[in-house]
Amino acid sequence: MSNMNDVFGPRLPYGKVNSQYQTEFEPATGTIWGYFKPKGNACFSLGLLKDINAHDSALAANDGNVEIAGVNHKADVYVLGSRTPRVFNLGGDLALFVLLIKSRDRDALAHYARLCIDNLYPRIQNFGCRSLTTVSLVQGDALGGGFEAALTSDVVVAEESAQLGFPEILFNLFPGMGAYSLLARRIGMRAAEELITSGRILPARKLQEMGVIDIVTNDGEGEAAVREWIARNAKRRNGLQGIFSARNAIHPVTREELDAITDTWVDAALRLEDRDLKMMGRIVRAQMRRTEMGDVSDVSAAALEEEQVLRVEKEMACVA
16 A cells, blocks of 8 residues: 555545445545445445445535545545455345345335435436546455446446356345346346346456456456556546446436336345245355355355255155
């Protein structure tokens, strides 16, 4: 970090102390660096969602300016990343989902879904500031809602070992916080639907070939790649932002569209059966093994393998 500071100048930390969303501002490049730092599992807990929303609402209300020590700084670029090693974000809080589904608490599920959209939609709209460019820096796994969050940015940068995907179909659900809308405007509806229904977790390079990810770099070089992109495009940033705005105008994602999809998601979640919730638990365990022990290369495959092992054990017990 010291070498980076020598070249680009210091970053100024700001925001709420002990927040699960840590933010720094780099005056030399006008860049906000925002990092997920969740307590517990690296998913979108209610606490993390509220901390992100607190920061981003203030940014939008201040017309894309960051206030530090009473001084406003204009932001040109807003980078979204993570402080959790090997993980960008694992998506929705599946443990909470199981609890709310079993208790049939539709209102609480709907509240969670809308809070997710409260966070994602402003970023899709560049916080109402046409001169602000958004970048996602994916230095680890991005699953479900984590993948959706990455897709909200104008530019997606990922390190080579990162894996991204939507495993929701494995537990008989679908990603309901923007996946279809955001993927479709990058790769088309048919390809988006194929990716979502496959449940596959894919490496960053493959997703770059598909047109989902813009830049893939070596592990440990993601931040440098973002900085290089910012520096390389500094003189044409206005033109690029116009191109991004045109893309959004041609393929708009509206709040009404996202809200309607979340309503469908809530209804679908409440129709899940016990076997679906058990698979949800297997996905959580596979996620934890990959992030904590590193012995899982494909979360979806590991969950399906556990299911198969349990099925065989049950059949053998019946025979015995």
